[in-house]
Amino acid sequence: xxxxxxxxxxxxxxxxxxxxxxxxxxxxxxxxxxxxxxxxxxxxxxxxxxxxxxxxxxxxxxxxxxxxxxxxxxxxxxxxxxxxxxxxxxxxxxxxxxxxxxxxxxxxxxxxxxxxxxxxxxxxxxxxxxxxxxxxxxxxxxxxxxxxxxxxxxxxxxxxxxxxxxxxxxxxxxxxxxxx
Numbered sequence: 001x002x003x004x005x006x007x008x009x010x011x012x013x014x015x016x017x018x019x020x021x022x023x024x025x026x027x028x029x030x031x032x033x034x035x036x037x038x039x040x041x042x043x044x045x046x047x048x049x050x051x052x053x054x055x056x057x058x059x060x061x062x063x064x065x066x067x068x069x070x071x072x073x074x075x076x077x078x079x080x081x082x083x084x085x086x087x088x089x090x091x092x093x094x095x096x097x098x099x100x101x102x103x104x105x106x107x108x109x110x111x112x113x114x115x116x117x118x119x120x121x122x123x124x125x126x127x128x129x130x131x132x133x134x135x136x137x138x139x140x141x142x143x144x145x146x147x148x149x150x151x152x153x154x155x156x157x158x159x160x161x162x163x164x165x166x167x168x169x170x171x172x173x174x175x176x177x178x179x180x
Contacts, residue, residue, distance in 0.1 A: 130159035142171035
């Protein structure tokens with residue numbers, strides 16, 4: 001007998017809700033509480049537990065409201081800080097690109113100057129080039145010798161005195177080891 005009772009009870013509770021939906025009324029509004037929070041204590045003012053509970057709930061609601069305001073304020077601060085960081089990041093990227101471009105231009109200019117200097121030493125007679133290279137700093141002279149044509153470099157080193165040639169050769173080897 002319990003089994004046929006359940007569908008009948010469901011039908012009894014569902015019919016009024018279906019009628020309200022059919023008539024276009026707001027079903028949720030009818031189930032909502034109609035009493036304002038201040039009206040909740042009406043008739044219960046003499047029960048200290050109820051009054052204390054209502055005050056505690058009101059205090060909690062106020063605290064939650066303050067927390068929500070603080071969270072909203074922090075959200076606004078975070079949005080502002082994020083925008084500031086994005087702007088600063090864009091500025092730094094632009095500066096980096098500018099520095100990279102200048103560095104590339106500077107490196108290209110230095111490379112062109114060295115290439116011209118190497119071409120000049122390629123054109124010189126080995127004895128004249130050897131005389132000039134022996135008066136240059138050893139690392140700079142080694143760099144030039146590493147870049148000239150191998151035949152011209154061999155003739156220039158052959159024209160340098162043996163002790164200086166050994167020093168230049170060691171410097172060239174050290175340069176090769178430093179730059180893998």
